[in-house]
Amino acid sequence: MxxxxxxxxxxxxxxDKIITFQNGLMGFENYKNYTILYNIEDTKSKIxxxxxxxxPELAIPIISPAVVKEDYNPTVEDEVLKPLGELTDENLVVFLVVTVPSDLEKTTVNLKAPIIINADxxxxxxxxxxxxxxxxxxxxxEIMQQRKKNKGVE
Incomplete structure (x- = not known):
């Protein structure tokens, strides 16, 4: 395609690279099908x-929670996740939506509304x-700046 x-x-x-969101995403309920793209030229970026x-205009920056909050563990009722199929540690993928304003120091992620995907x-x-x-x-x-510094030291 x-x-x-x-x-x-x-x-x-x-x-097989298409992920279906039965209810769309918050604010974009009419769009149901997505894929995850990576910028292969920018190997340092975690986004x-x-x-x-x-x-074509709808591309949402996302990041793995492990990059910004290692202890991230959202609580949700099992019923909400049932439409995804059986979730296991192997097929569960979680992303956070990133907001990147013109002032990069104000870059945020949304911990309250993660994206959950069943890879299977x-x-x-x-x-x-x-x-x-x-x-x-x-x-x-600050977290991302600190990680850059730590990687430079290692």
Missing amino acids: LIKTRCFGEINLDD SWLQSTEE TKKGCQIIAENSDYVVKYNIY
């Missing part, structure tokens, strides 16, 4: 893109974590 993207141009995509296969069924959803200490705008600039 050939898809158009804003950031990566036209991409030939295998059907990937959740790219809509239906709307290629089904995903965006949930609202029940954890009261998880916020919508969790600043990651």
Whole structure:
């Protein structure tokens, strides 16, 4: 399948790379099919893109929670995740949505509404974590700067 993207141009995509979000994403409920793209030229970046296969302009920056909050463990009722199929440690993939404003020091991730994907069924959803200490705008600039410094030292 050939898809158009804003950031990566036209991409030939295998059907098995399409992730279906039955209810869409928050704010983008009409778009159900996505793929995950990586900038292979930027091997240092931890950010990937959740790219809509239906709307070229819709590409959401995402990051693994392990990069910014190692103890991240969202609580949600099992019923919410049932449509994804059986989740295991091997097929569960979690991403956080990244917001990158013009002032990079204000870059945040949304801990409150992670994206959950079953890699086996290629089904995903965006949930609202029940954890009261998880916020919508969790600043990651300092964390990312510290990680860069640590990698330079090692």
